[in-house]
Amino acid sequence: MKIISVVGARPNFMKIAPFIRAVEDYNKSVPPSPPHPLTPSFPDKGQIIYLFVHTGPHFHDRMSRSFFEELEIPEADINLGVGSGTHAEQVGQTMIEFEKVLRAEKPDWVVVVGDVNAILACSVTAKKEHIKCCHIEAGLRSGDMKMPEEINRLVADRISDLLLTPDLMSSENLRKEGVPEEKIRFVGNIMIDTLEANRGKAAKLEIDEIIRKNSIQEVRGAGCGVRGDFAVMTLHRPSNVDTKEILEPIVRFITEEVCKELIVIWTIHPRTRKMLETFGLFDSIFKIQNLILLEPLSYLEMLRLNMDARVMLTDSGGLQEECTVLGTPCLTLRWNTERPVTLQEHGGASVLVGNNIERIRSEYHTALEKPRMPFSPELWDGKTAERCLKAILEFKE
Amino acid sequence: MKIISVVGARPNFMKIAPFIRAVEDYNKSVPPSPPHPLTPSFPDKGQIIYLFVHTGPHFHDRMSRSFFEELEIPEADINLGVGSGTHAEQVGQTMIEFEKVLRAEKPDWVVVVGDVNAILACSVTAKKEHIKCCHIEAGLRSGDMKMPEEINRLVADRISDLLLTPDLMSSENLRKEGVPEEKIRFVGNIMIDTLEANRGKAAKLEIDEIIRKNSIQEVRGAGCGVRGDFAVMTLHRPSNVDTKEILEPIVRFITEEVCKELIVIWTIHPRTRKMLETFGLFDSIFKIQNLILLEPLSYLEMLRLNMDARVMLTDSGGLQEECTVLGTPCLTLRWNTERPVTLQEHGGASVLVGNNIERIRSEYHTALEKPRMPFSPELWDGKTAERCLKAILEFKE
Numbered sequence: 001m002k003i004i005s006v007v008g009a010r011p012n013f014m015k016i017a018p019f020i021r022a023v024e025d026y027n028k029s030v031p032p033s034p035p036h037p038l039t040p041s042f043p044d045k046g047q048i049i050y051l052f053v054h055t056g057p058h059f060h061d062r063m064s065r066s067f068f069e070e071l072e073i074p075e076a077d078i079n080l081g082v083g084s085g086t087h088a089e090q091v092g093q094t095m096i097e098f099e100k101v102l103r104a105e106k107p108d109w110v111v112v113v114g115d116v117n118a119i120l121a122c123s124v125t126a127k128k129e130h131i132k133c134c135h136i137e138a139g140l141r142s143g144d145m146k147m148p149e150e151i152n153r154l155v156a157d158r159i160s161d162l163l164l165t166p167d168l169m170s171s172e173n174l175r176k177e178g179v180p181e182e183k184i185r186f187v188g189n190i191m192i193d194t195l196e197a198n199r200g201k202a203a204k205l206e207i208d209e210i211i212r213k214n215s216i217q218e219v220r221g222a223g224c225g226v227r228g229d230f231a232v233m234t235l236h237r238p239s240n241v242d243t244k245e246i247l248e249p250i251v252r253f254i255t256e257e258v259c260k261e262l263i264v265i266w267t268i269h270p271r272t273r274k275m276l277e278t279f280g281l282f283d284s285i286f287k288i289q290n291l292i293l294l295e296p297l298s299y300l301e302m303l304r305l306n307m308d309a310r311v312m313l314t315d316s317g318g319l320q321e322e323c324t325v326l327g328t329p330c331l332t333l334r335w336n337t338e339r340p341v342t343l344q345e346h347g348g349a350s351v352l353v354g355n356n357i358e359r360i361r362s363e364y365h366t367a368l369e370k371p372r373m374p375f376s377p378e379l380w381d382g383k384t385a386e387r388c389l390k391a392i393l394e395f396k397e
Numbered sequence: 398m399k400i401i402s403v404v405g406a407r408p409n410f411m412k413i414a415p416f417i418r419a420v421e422d423y424n425k426s427v428p429p430s431p432p433h434p435l436t437p438s439f440p441d442k443g444q445i446i447y448l449f450v451h452t453g454p455h456f457h458d459r460m461s462r463s464f465f466e467e468l469e470i471p472e473a474d475i476n477l478g479v480g481s482g483t484h485a486e487q488v489g490q491t492m493i494e495f496e497k498v499l500r501a502e503k504p505d506w507v508v509v510v511g512d513v514n515a516i517l518a519c520s521v522t523a524k525k526e527h528i529k530c531c532h533i534e535a536g537l538r539s540g541d542m543k544m545p546e547e548i549n550r551l552v553a554d555r556i557s558d559l560l561l562t563p564d565l566m567s568s569e570n571l572r573k574e575g576v577p578e579e580k581i582r583f584v585g586n587i588m589i590d591t592l593e594a595n596r597g598k599a600a601k602l603e604i605d606e607i608i609r610k611n612s613i614q615e616v617r618g619a620g621c622g623v624r625g626d627f628a629v630m631t632l633h634r635p636s637n638v639d640t641k642e643i644l645e646p647i648v649r650f651i652t653e654e655v656c657k658e659l660i661v662i663w664t665i666h667p668r669t670r671k672m673l674e675t676f677g678l679f680d681s682i683f684k685i686q687n688l689i690l691l692e693p694l695s696y697l698e699m700l701r702l703n704m705d706a707r708v709m710l711t712d713s714g715g716l717q718e719e720c721t722v723l724g725t726p727c728l729t730l731r732w733n734t735e736r737p738v739t740l741q742e743h744g745g746a747s748v749l750v751g752n753n754i755e756r757i758r759s760e761y762h763t764a765l766e767k768p769r770m771p772f773s774p775e776l777w778d779g780k781t782a783e784r785c786l787k788a789i790l791e792f793k794e
Binding site: 086087088089091092093094095096098099120124125127128129130145146148151154155158159176177178 | 483484485486488489490491492493495496517521522524525526527542543545548551552555556573574575
């Protein structure tokens with residue numbers, strides 16, 4: 001069996017790393033050739049021929065490189081060389097380049113993960129070439145068609161052959177869309193495999209060292225440590241950072257209220273930095289007492305902060321999930337989520353606060369009262385990648 | 398309101414022509430400006446700003462030009478200049494070029510028709526730009542993921558805002574996929590608008606003249622007329638023409654059996670001609686008694702033949718539909734159809750015969766016994782385009 005898996009942008013990396021490991025482990029468990037009798041755990045024969053495709057050019061930024069290194073993701077076998085650009089440029093170019101790979105390599109399966117543009121481009125291209133497609137993290141739905149990720153998810157899930165869901169709600173979403181039962185397999189959350197595999201390593205990092213290494217403020221010297229509780233904030237969505245009327249009140253709430261009682265570590269996404277500068281807000285936050293501004297962090301660094309954060313303020317879907325498993329109270333600065341299993345009403349750590357300051361304030365104070373309550377939804381157990389591969393090997397047409 | 402409609406390949410042309418006419422008629426019925434009170438039939442104000450986009454370069458073949466002229470389709474406002482190529486090249490390039498148009502023109506609606514590659518490219522691009530998308534001829538399903546058209550339909554229908562269906566079965570298909578009721582409108586078959594508008598013109602054409610004009614055989618002289626009954630055949634799908642093991646028995650059945658008792662007019666698609674030549678079959682069919690080989694015909698010419706044909710043998714979805722309305726017994730050389738409403742069990746003229754010669758032979762003889770039985774499914778009444786436009790104008794978000 002020949003499998004090609006594809007990664008596009010950075011949110012994909014934490015999701016593909018465990019899958020690559022699962023393929024490697026499987027191949028170690030079976031002799032390379034000739035085809036041998038069935039192994040007990042997997043009903044397929046022989047080693048998997050596996051190709052790892054990266055849509056972008058070689059490590060185009062420092063962050064991507066650090067993710068690859070930390071997560072021990074191997075060098076991509078094939079780089080499609082698709083750079084940044086508009087949605088159509090990215091998707092269109094990826095289709096054109098990926099089709100060449102498929103025609104040359106003729107895999108049995110294309111495996112796509114998450115909700116980046118590459119999953120739309122590569123699932124469509126695979127199905128046009130009559131190649132089976134598997135979507136890991138299928139069935140998530142925000143119901144918000146203004147999110148490009150929602151369109152990517154809808155398209156990939158509509159045409160893929162095998163839909164591997166992170167939770168039972170996602171399986172149910174697919175059933176409501178008329179997806180036949182045999183295409184749906186509930187396997188758990190593959191990103192939690194990465195979290196579980198890296199908890200130990202992250203715990204060894206020093207928070208002071210993370211700050212020193214990534215600070216974008218004036219040098220505070222070796223003594224710039226964090227004493228006591230701290231909050232962590234990340235923002236990157238256009239809906240939060242692209243308009244001054246929305247971004248400025250959030251900044252004021254953080255600087256004028258939260259920083260009065262708590263250290264806030266704000267890891268600043270390039271888009272957010274650009275908008276802060278455009279709106280003339282960047283200089284004003286630069287010297288706020290208790291506000292620590294950092295460059296975007298590596299996976300392990302962010303995991304380390306999350307393990308000790310008193311509260312997380314974020315618009316990232318991935319952090320919502322990690323906060324749930326770690327038990328960090330999480331204010332999700334969105335009006336909807338494709339990951340309802342992480343919400344407090346379902347046992348998770350997250351509460352939707354949109355960008356309404358009243359709501360953010362009220363939930364922030366509630367969060368401070370809360371103890372850390374780690375919660376792992378069903379099958380968020382670190383063994384999802386193995387189940388993904390098993391589902392592919394067991395697939396019957 | 399500003400509407401952009403898109404056509405890609407030729408099967409789109411018969412479907413967009415009536416829509417363009419409906420927009421023109423609507424605009425004649427309302428004053429250009431200033432916005433005026435509601436008209437009785439349409440709840441919108443003022444004229445529609447309408448742009449007609451063609452994905453291909455200017456009339457890249459003789460056939461496309463004749464379709465445009467006969468159907469009185471205006472010159473496209475914008476040509477995207479996407480040439481032929483692989484699926485990914487066509488879809489990818491169309492996305493990249495269409496995005497530029499959308500960003501420059503900022504329409505309220507993008508309208509796509511049928512199931513060509515352009516509907517996938519343009520619906521995805523529209524939704525990524527937060528523009529409403531309407532799919533005319535939504536809900537058709539063959540269940541065959543090896544058909545590129547099926548993938549185009551699935552994707553366009555999953556993400557479009559307004560799904561206009563040609564028949565009640567298509568509406569039901571969408572319901573089974575969990576599409577909310579308010580997105581579905583049953584409007585009838587827009588291609589039948591074109592048929593009804595052109596019946597009279599087609600009836601005036603002389604069959605002998607059509608043959609003389611399009612013959613690819615040696616000149617038979619002015620006397621090469623059709624006396625009595627004749628069959629019409631068209632084949633173009635890879636599944637029928639790309640393998641010798643399938644194409645040769647069909648050719649033998651036609652030449653050795655059908656031509657013994659009936660004139661057969663075979664309009665030869667370029668792909669089919671190429672394959673006949675590759676398999677060394679072209680020369681052998683060239684001088685068969687009763688077999689008339691023609692270049693691909695214009696819309697009116699094919700309609701004229703269909704009006705008098707004793708039986709149609711085809712793998713075209715459009716001809717299946719036209720045979721139903723005209724009552725021409727139709728052997729559909731496919732194993733499935735996205736247009737079950739045209740099948741005999743639903744009152745239509747078509748029967749699926751795949752490429753099994755036993756089946757083709759048996760149904761051919763049955764067809765010869767049948768009287769011509771015209772049948773118009775519900776709302777196949779020539780007024781579909783008007784209902785399409787009404788649905789767009791009445792759409793509530």
